[in-house]
Amino acid sequence: MSAPTPTAEALEAYRAEVRAWLADNLPERQGPVLRAAHEVTPEQLAEERALQAKLYEAGYLGITVPKEYGGQGLTGAHQRIWQEESARYALPAPGGVASHVTLGIVLPTLLAHASEEQKRDWIPKLLRGDELWCQLLSEPGAGSDLAGILTRATRDGDVWVLNGTKVWSSGALAADYGICLARTDWDVPKHRGLTWFKVPLRDPRVTVRPIREINGSAEFCEEFLDDVVVGDDMVIGAVNDGWTVANTMLTAERSGGAGAGAAPPAAPRGRRRLAPDLVRLAEQRGLERDGATRQLIARAHISDWLQGQLLKRIGAGLAAGQLNPAAVSLVKLRTGIHDPQRAAIAMEIAGRNGIAWPADDDAASAPAIDFLNGRIMSIAGGSNEIQRNIVSERLLGLPREPSVDSDKPFREVLRDAKSWGKRAGS
């Protein structure tokens, strides 16, 4: 993805071009950038796919993706201009989070590891919105310990047969395909027997079921794979080299999907307002002059600001090659710490208004909703503890903990785990 460094004049010309195109072609955004996948009707999905195709045809999707794969072959500087200019417009987000997963997580993974033929065939479809993808990654028995998955892909003649259960897939209801991690060798250590497959979710042998979460919505799904058959053309990366691919994907995921395709919401320009949601809550209870409440409001406002400053610093450091890619885990970790703390401050200021409110007052439910949603980032995409492992090992170079399972065949790991409790208790 190396393009020649553009001149300042060229970038300004590009900005003018982008600005004019946006003004002529897209309405300004009213609501949030992303919407939950389960909120999208089939009609909306079709409409937004058409909008995405329009964006693609105009050359604004896959800005940094090489031309041979349907992109524009431009630089990160062009991408940033697009993000800045388009932040206030209603961008197509077919399938909500599914689009974010497709362009922010799957696309960079495919660019790094798919075969030349796959890239030429698949990537233009991803960019056009013809194919929405989701991840088939975590399992009921393997989340933080991702290399411990049990979904199996078994060789049968010249095809692969997949069986297993996947869970926590964002946007699977809207998606057309899943990028699926499966075990292809049980007689080698766990990281060395894994392979990635492209799995069609409309296949009758795939069952997709929404999971209801603590906030009552159904953003995530679980999938059951029963003898799903795929050919060698659906294998992504080398057989049994799936862990290498997984690392690329997880890095893209931790960076919040700020990869080649999806546009993360840009910080609004202009003057900041002091944590408006909290000031409103404080005013409702007449606490805006209360010293302790003011400290809480200031803490939350500062933490919000720091979140943006950290993202800016890590982004710049990565772009300039001054930072280890593992530094994205710092942003992920801080989000996982900040979100629940922020929600706790809102609940504290709201007091009893946060636990009960008039049934017809939607706005009054915000602290309670944030209280529940604030739990997402401390777990999703790698828990805080996993991020701390990554930071300490890959960024600080601290030694790994001795491992009981990474050097022996996975079959033995499963067998030995059954007697673990007896040994530990003895």
Place this chain on the structure above:
Amino acid sequence: MPIQLDLTDDQALFHETTARFIEAELPREKTREWHERPEGFDPGWLAKAAELGWFSMLVPEEAGGGSVSDNPLADAALVAEELGRQVQPGPFVPMNVALAAIARHGDPARRAELVPAGVAGQAIVTWAATDAAGDWDLGAGVTVEARGDALVVTGERGHVQDAAQADWLLVAATRDGEPVQVLVPRDAEGVTVTPLATLDLARRLAHVRLEAVAVPADALVGGGAEALWHQHRQAVVLNLAETVGAMDELFTMTVEYAKDRVAFGRPIGSFQALKHLMADMALWLEVSKAAATAAIDAVGRDTEDAAEVAAMAAAAVGEHGNELAQQCLQVHGGIGYTWEHDLHLLMRRIQSNSVLFGSPTWHREQLCRVHGLGEEVTR
């Protein structure tokens, strides 16, 4: 990684020259020789540092100063960062801030006499900004009254840095209820400097009593409240840059120790309990660097949100610095609690800096005031 990314070549060279100078002249182990000595530092050392440009950066070129980039505060922050790492003595922050104010708002004749001497390190100037308790009062604790052609200065200033070694004090005061600043020779009649005992062994703070001190009318430095606030923001930013330098040094030291120290047959840095502690510290440090960078930029360019950003950064760095110092001690264990180990020097500096120009609590309240939250504060 330095605090500020994207340094120009000139800045990088200046930063490196500064670090080399400190290493050669007064590395941390050598600062210990000064801990017991009341004067705190050698004026000859300060004059040598001045040759590198330590006191010229915030002074405009036409007044005899100059810096290596178009954001002089960013250049000064490069020095401050290194001062923090090596827990240096001396009045770097107040002297720079005071010289800049005199150069901008002082009487032309006095400016021509004093600023070049300060820039050259021949005259030591400090800033007597806070009230007897060390709190920011916009000069309320000192009055300036006209008596004939002269001015009479009366009141108290607290926590004045290096007052005993200073030749000049730039005193925040009020005249007819309006904030002003006034230049007072430290050896003038009626000036009493009482050194305080300090947590930071390398820092000298003193109480200054001004009893009807007579100074000429041209000792008045203008600019009013806005100038005082501007100086305060500059001081806050340089002070927090120094803190982040100290944090970076302490954390680097701690990670190295965790890799070397063996217990239970393993380097202690392999224990998840300590790894996770250090991951959190890495986060606090990176966040502090990000906050410092933003504050250096906003205050250096005097943006519309400079006051807000300075308050946010000061609150964040102050709090993270002290948490980090405690956890670094935790990783070190007993050795970190010994006098011989440098950990406490850095820990003392970090704590001292976290309140010197306003505590995190003060800065959070300041943030609310900048945004006009409520009209009066209930305390």
